[in-house]
Amino acid sequence: MKKRKDILDSNLHTLPPEEKIIALAGNPNVGKSTVFNSLTGLNQHTGNWPGKTVSNACGTYTYQGQIYTLVDLPGTYSLMAHSAEEEVARDFLCFHQPDAVIIVADATCLERNLNLVLQTLEICPRAVLCVNLLDEAAKKQITVDLPQLEKELGIPVVGTTARNHEGLEDVMAAVARLTQSSSPIPPMKITYPEPIETAITMLTSQIETHIQGLNSRWVALQLLGNNQALYEKIACLAGEDFYQDPTFAPLLTQATNYLTEKNISREQQKDMIATAYVQQGEKIYQKVVTIENDDYAKFDRKVDRLLTSKTWGIPMMLLLLGVIFWLTIVGANYPSQLLSKFFFTAETWLLAAANSSNLPLWFTDMFICGVFRTLGWVISVMLPPMAIFFPLFTLLEDLGYLPRLAFNLDKLFKSCHACGKQALTICMGFGCNATGVMGCRIIDSPRERLIAILTNSFAPCNGRFPTLIMLANMFFIATYQGWFGSILSAAIVTCFILLGLAMTFLVSKILSQTILKGMPSSFALELPPYRKPQVKQVIIRSLLDRTLFVLGRAVSVAAPAGLIIWLAANITIGEVTLLTHAANFLDPLARIMGLDGYILTAFILGFPANEIVFPIIIMSYLATGSLIEMDNLFQLKELLLAHGWTTTTALCTMLFSLIHFPCSTTCLTIKKETGSWKWTLLAMAIPTLCGILLCILANLILKMLLALG
Amino acid sequence: MERAPQQPISNSPSIKPQDMKLYQPLHLLPIGKKATISHLQLKGDMRRRLLDLGFVPDTAVQCLYRSPMGDPTAYLIRGAVIALRQEDAEQIIVSF
Numbered sequence: 001m002k003k004r005k006d007i008l009d010s011n012l013h014t015l016p017p018e019e020k021i022i023a024l025a026g027n028p029n030v031g032k033s034t035v036f037n038s039l040t041g042l043n044q045h046t047g048n049w050p051g052k053t054v055s056n057a058c059g060t061y062t063y064q065g066q067i068y069t070l071v072d073l074p075g076t077y078s079l080m081a082h083s084a085e086e087e088v089a090r091d092f093l094c095f096h097q098p099d100a101v102i103i104v105a106d107a108t109c110l111e112r113n114l115n116l117v118l119q120t121l122e123i124c125p126r127a128v129l130c131v132n133l134l135d136e137a138a139k140k141q142i143t144v145d146l147p148q149l150e151k152e153l154g155i156p157v158v159g160t161t162a163r164n165h166e167g168l169e170d171v172m173a174a175v176a177r178l179t180q181s182s183s184p185i186p187p188m189k190i191t192y193p194e195p196i197e198t199a200i201t202m203l204t205s206q207i208e209t210h211i212q213g214l215n216s217r218w219v220a221l222q223l224l225g226n227n228q229a230l231y232e233k234i235a236c237l238a239g240e241d242f243y244q245d246p247t248f249a250p251l252l253t254q255a256t257n258y259l260t261e262k263n264i265s266r267e268q269q270k271d272m273i274a275t276a277y278v279q280q281g282e283k284i285y286q287k288v289v290t291i292e293n294d295d296y297a298k299f300d301r302k303v304d305r306l307l308t309s310k311t312w313g314i315p316m317m318l319l320l321l322g323v324i325f326w327l328t329i330v331g332a333n334y335p336s337q338l339l340s341k342f343f344f345t346a347e348t349w350l351l352a353a354a355n356s357s358n359l360p361l362w363f364t365d366m367f368i369c370g371v372f373r374t375l376g377w378v379i380s381v382m383l384p385p386m387a388i389f390f391p392l393f394t395l396l397e398d399l400g401y402l403p404r405l406a407f408n409l410d411k412l413f414k415s416c417h418a419c420g421k422q423a424l425t426i427c428m429g430f431g432c433n434a435t436g437v438m439g440c441r442i443i444d445s446p447r448e449r450l451i452a453i454l455t456n457s458f459a460p461c462n463g464r465f466p467t468l469i470m471l472a473n474m475f476f477i478a479t480y481q482g483w484f485g486s487i488l489s490a491a492i493v494t495c496f497i498l499l500g501l502a503m504t505f506l507v508s509k510i511l512s513q514t515i516l517k518g519m520p521s522s523f524a525l526e527l528p529p530y531r532k533p534q535v536k537q538v539i540i541r542s543l544l545d546r547t548l549f550v551l552g553r554a555v556s557v558a559a560p561a562g563l564i565i566w567l568a569a570n571i572t573i574g575e576v577t578l579l580t581h582a583a584n585f586l587d588p589l590a591r592i593m594g595l596d597g598y599i600l601t602a603f604i605l606g607f608p609a610n611e612i613v614f615p616i617i618i619m620s621y622l623a624t625g626s627l628i629e630m631d632n633l634f635q636l637k638e639l640l641l642a643h644g645w646t647t648t649t650a651l652c653t654m655l656f657s658l659i660h661f662p663c664s665t666t667c668l669t670i671k672k673e674t675g676s677w678k679w680t681l682l683a684m685a686i687p688t689l690c691g692i693l694l695c696i697l698a699n700l701i702l703k704m705l706l707a708l709g
Numbered sequence: 710m711e712r713a714p715q716q717p718i719s720n721s722p723s724i725k726p727q728d729m730k731l732y733q734p735l736h737l738l739p740i741g742k743k744a745t746i747s748h749l750q751l752k753g754d755m756r757r758r759l760l761d762l763g764f765v766p767d768t769a770v771q772c773l774y775r776s777p778m779g780d781p782t783a784y785l786i787r788g789a790v791i792a793l794r795q796e797d798a799e800q801i802i803v804s805f
Contacts, residue, residue: 077758077761077762078757078761080757080761082754082757082758082761108788109787109788109789110788111763111787111788112762112763112787112788112789115761115763267752267756270757270760271756271760274757274760274761274765275760275765275766278760278763278765278768279765281763282787300790301773304773304774304783304790305774308774308775308776308777308783309774309777310775310777311777313776313777314777403792407776407781407783407792408776408777408778409778410776410778410780410781410792410794411776411778411779411780411781412778414780414794420781444754444758520794521754521755522751522754522755522758522794522796522797523781523793523794523797524755524758524759524762524791524792524793524797525781525791525792526762526789526790526791526792527783527790527791527792528789528790529790
């Protein structure tokens with residue numbers, strides 16, 4: 001049997017004892033992340049994706065001199081542990097025993113939210129309910145009688161509009177009062193129908209003598225439900241011989257037999273418990289909520305009917321994605337050029353400074369032409385598209401559009417025996433595949449989750465977007481300038497995205513008919529109300545959490561990679577550089593794929609981060625001859641053309657950039673999520689093989705067309 | 710659990726026609742129409758999940774819209790919009 005220590009997350013125990021631990025619980029899409037962000041500000045340990053919290057993010061805030069550590073639990077509908085996320089949330093509440101819980105609920109959908117509130121209060125009565133989105137509720141003419149709700153639940157209830165910081169002061173005050181008082185708070189009593197009540201009563205007094213700090217009624221309920229995973233964890237609290245205890249063991253058997261005698265199966269028992277929560281929630285809801293306008297969701301319905309309509313649903317989806325890519329392309333162009341000019345000027349200054357300071361030539365060359373130039377490249381090519389794409393995408397996410405995307409596309413995923421929620425993980429993958437892979441936790445069925453993980457790298461992440469955009473700009477629309485050109489380039493990028501999607505479907509289908517055989521499982525997807533996005537918040541958060549995080553990773557990889565590449569390009573064995581050796585070795589395969597040896601080498605060297613693939617290509621071309629100034633796309637194109645690039649080369653490079661092995665961070669995440677090297681290797685092998693085959697195919701077809709034409 | 714009759718439950722003359730309830734699977738509910746949940750025939754995790762979302766007997770449910778590809782369908786239940794696939798909706802028996 002496991003020790004208690006194994007279950008508990010070790011890093012929380014290293015906190016100084018005076019820090020109070022506060023858990024933050026709530027349904028998905030209730031603004032929980034907003035509450036978390038507003039309370040903790042920038043004091044967060046891990047950046048997370050709003051609305052998609054998949055692991056416990058922690059942050060701190062100080063109120064009246066006291067430091068509080070806020071732990072953001074995954075958003076769940078229930079604590080009955082039907083999914084990994086629910087288990088994480090429940091285990092934290094049960095076994096970490098936080099000093100208090102803040103439960104966030106949506107004022108516009110309180111009835112459904114009360115289900116989780118009641119379940120949480122049953123485990124953790126030291127709680128504050130934060131009825132959020134009061135402004136939305138007011139707009140919809142929904143009123144919540146907060147004092148009455150407080151009376152019904154027996155805990156402090158605070159109305160908030162977290163995005164405007166309204167009411168958060170009161171939440172902190174309520175939490176402070178709760179954590180300062182040491183008087184015990186009786187847990188919420190949910191009344192279950194007979195004969196469950198009788199069975200619970202048979203056990204509670206014995207449980208109380210063995211387990212402190214957990215609601216004995218709740219523990220009794222779990223033991224009666226024969227929840228194996230929880231069995232062991234409860235035993236860790238109660239002592240290993242709990243189930244063999246001579247006074248307790250016969251009682252448990254007796255209570256279980258009692259339920260069997262009354263013809264209550266485990267299934268029925270679970271039904272009755274779940275129904276009890278819902279019905280109690282309904283009763284409270286009817287007492288506290290007044291809806292003045294029955295048609296309060298008219299606007300949402302109207303928008304939904306348009307966005308999911310038979311005629312407009314799919315075109316609107318393509319248009320939205322297209323517009324986002326277009327804005328990214330157009331918007332990124334100018335700052336990109338500005339940045340690369342800046343870095344080029346800086347490089348010249350640095351070289352001049354280095355020359356006058358008598359540093360050895362190899363040293364300045366290595367650090368300025370190797371490390372600094374690669375860094376400059378990565379930043380000027382990566383930063384602008386990310387700084388535009390991430391906020392735009394977060395806006396779409398905040399608005400509530402992404403679940404509609406899953407709704408529109410679910411049938412396609414189902415026909416591949418996969419889950420519609422995979423559409424969401426693909427969207428996360430556009431930002432960063434590692435995040436996308438982690439996001440796959442929202443898919444409940446393990447088989448479908450594996451499919452989503454294995455195919456996530458078909459969604460081009462932000463490390464690959466700039467390469468696609470740049471090559472599309474250079475080789476396919478060079479003759480068109482201005483807005484028409486940018487639309488064309490957005491269209492080309494969108495086509496590549498669609499190709500990635502098509503590959504996702506194809507590979508998902510093949511997987512579910514071979515190694516991951518199985519039928520599509522059930523799914524229930526919430527389409528949350530549309531929300532006015534918090535533009536300022538979104539920009540700040542997506543810049544901090546996503547852009548800087550991804551850029552920071554890219555830069556930290558780019559600097560040493562720049563060094564290694566410089567060395568590879570400058571160390572010679574038998575008059576030929578290491579890089580050329582590698583390129584020559586890979587050249588035959590690369591030629592068949594429509595690439596050249598240097599490009600393929602760059603993809604392999606770019607394994608740590610896709611961002612550095614293109615800089616490596618350029619560096620290796622520069623190191624092997626013609627040296628030109630690299631301050632605009634035309635000169636870059638000249639360089640590529642001088643090294644034998646054709647439209648076919650560009651197309652195949654784009655193809656392979658879209659479809660090849662995921663980067664090292666993603667691979668490590670896959671290993672962590674699947675717990676197996678086998679799946680990690682497969683996740684690398686599948687896209688690599690697909691990429692090689694597609695490139696060969698494209699190369700052959702284009703060569704044939706050119707020969708005919 | 711026994712299967713619900715697909716026909717009117719009773720033809721006895723004491724029940725007026727407007728009181729007669731028609732038991733049907735949820736996926737047959739036309740868009741815009743409302744019904745009341747009678748029982749779930751689903752098993753396992755999906756049953757649990759739907760109960761958590763408030764799909765318990767005697768709950769009102771309204772069919773809102775269908776995906777452009779014909780499946781899944783979105784339903785309004787207890788103030789929330791939940792999309793279900795046809796094969797799951799088939800297992801939810803409603804009266805309307």
